[in-house]
Amino acid sequence: xxxxxxxxxxxxxxxxxxxxxxxxxxxxxxxxxxxxxxxxxxxxxxxxxxxxxxxxxxxxxxxxxxxxxxxxxxxxxxxxxxxxxxxxxxxxxxxxxxxxxxxxxxxxxxxxxxxxxxxxxxxx
Amino acid sequence: xxxxxxxxxxxxxxxxxxxxxxxxxxxxxxxxxxxxxxxxxxxxxxxxxxxxxxxxxxxxxxxxxxxxxxxxxxxxxxxxxxxxxxxxxxxxxxxxxxxxxxxxx
Numbered sequence: 001x002x003x004x005x006x007x008x009x010x011x012x013x014x015x016x017x018x019x020x021x022x023x024x025x026x027x028x029x030x031x032x033x034x035x036x037x038x039x040x041x042x043x044x045x046x047x048x049x050x051x052x053x054x055x056x057x058x059x060x061x062x063x064x065x066x067x068x069x070x071x072x073x074x075x076x077x078x079x080x081x082x083x084x085x086x087x088x089x090x091x092x093x094x095x096x097x098x099x100x101x102x103x104x105x106x107x108x109x110x111x112x113x114x115x116x117x118x119x120x121x122x123x124x
Numbered sequence: 125x126x127x128x129x130x131x132x133x134x135x136x137x138x139x140x141x142x143x144x145x146x147x148x149x150x151x152x153x154x155x156x157x158x159x160x161x162x163x164x165x166x167x168x169x170x171x172x173x174x175x176x177x178x179x180x181x182x183x184x185x186x187x188x189x190x191x192x193x194x195x196x197x198x199x200x201x202x203x204x205x206x207x208x209x210x211x212x213x214x215x216x217x218x219x220x221x222x223x224x225x226x227x228x229x
Contacts, residue, residue: 010211026182033219035218043198044210044220044221044222044223045161045167045210045223046220047217047219050218058217058219060216060218061217062219066210094166094167096179099172100214103173103174106153106154106155106174107153107154107155108154108155108157108172108173109154109212109213109214109215109218110157110158110169110172110173110212111159111169111171111212112166112167112172112178114167114168114169115166116165116166117166
């Protein structure tokens with residue numbers, strides 16, 4: 001059974017770069033999209049971006065200028081870097097596996113395995 | 125619009141049926157997926173594709189779609205179904221719905 005585990009600092013200072021890693025265990029990183037999602041306190045889910053295992057990326061347009069997602073297939077890990085953070089970037093950050101494809105009539109995209117999430121606070 | 129709109133909150137009597145809707149233009153081309161999130165926990169996928177349930181999700185959860193609206197139906201709601209529910213789809217980007225808080229009375 002595939003499991004995901006986020007890791008990284010719980011506290012980041014304003015203007016610095018938030019760095020998180022997601023380790024995939026129990027399965028291969030190949031043939032899937034790997035996503036980062038965040039949830040500010042008391043608010044809804046916000047998609048940050050994803051990376052296909054071969055390295056192609058897609059980012060939320062509203063966050064794109066500050067986000068970099070990378071993958072290390074040799075370690076079965078993918079990572080998030082989020083620059084110039086402010087207090088509004090305080091959130092629970094989740095990593096997730098995403099499946100994308102198409103049937104005869106429709107496309108589909110869903111996230112079937114999630115990490116437990118890690119809380120990141122931006123504060124001096 | 126690329127946004128996905130959900131009703132903020134719905135309530136349902138124990139054992140009754142509740143439908144949660146999600147509206148957005150991307151749903152004309154993409155199936156919605158649905159996630160259940162309980163307080164302090166990560167979201168859990170409950171419906172994907174036309175009406176598929178991951179292993180372990182009870183069959184009281186079902187999905188449907190028409191035009192720009194996707195629906196999640198809980199038939200015979202249980203106390204443990206009380207949670208926030210989010211839809212998800214994509215177009216040029218990936219979007220989550222605004223979320224619906226389901227209260228089981």
